[in-house]
Amino acid sequence: MKDFFKEFKNFAIKGNMIDMAVGIIIGTAFNKVVNAIVKKVIMPPLNLLTDGVNYTNRKLILREASGNTEEVAIAYGELIEVFVDFVIVAFTIFVVIKFINRFKTKSEDPKNQEVATPKDIELLANLEKLMKEQNKLLKSIKEK
Template identity: 45%
Template sequence: MGLIKEFKEFAVKGNVIDLAVGVIIGGAFGKIVSSFVNDIIMPPIGLLLGGVDFKDLSMVLKEATTDEAGEAVAAVTLNYGMFIQNVVDFVIIAFVIFLAIKGVNQMNRKKEEAPAPPPAPPAPTPSEKLLEEIRDLLKKQ
């Protein structure tokens, strides 16, 4: 029973929940960036390079063959076009994360740089209060 209680405490902690939300949003963000690269950035670049689709760029290491049983054996290829596309994905994701972290750090710096309100003057001690009363009485006479 103690193990279940410990797991509940662990799972409900803010850091674990924040991490789970971050992973889910990160996965969705990765799909958006991949679509951005695949569907918006790479087609014009491929067009500029003579209608090349980067996904199809590969080097054949071994041609496709058929074995003795008549079954097709797929070609062995080095898919460097997909690698280029994934590198572009990574660069864009890393740059966006860099900008996000930079923005968060600037906001934190502004909060730290905000001047703290001046501290309230200390309350007079009982002896100071008594001296003030004596002063006021002397002024009245």
């Protein structure tokens, strides 16, 4: 139990929690944008293509509302809308991650002069270069 709290403290202090909170806030805002795109941009043409069938309101009624009883229905139209939301979010995240990974790969290549190399990669590349020079010197001393 003590290790659990120590691990949580390290997690919170290292900024992972802040990064996660920022991600959640951006994700919530992004969700509103996706909902607007689906409801106001994608669904109307889809409804038009299906002769004005409004998918949001589509449902399979299991029991009609009568008197004191409420209607029981499966709202498959909302499921279609949520599925379209999901596809848009998944595709967008895929594109963003692919974009980030492309730059990450470029930045980790010490021979690529196009993108500024991170300090740790640059130091490792310099260390490798120095070790090669040292090996050449040692080899030439041994040969003499």
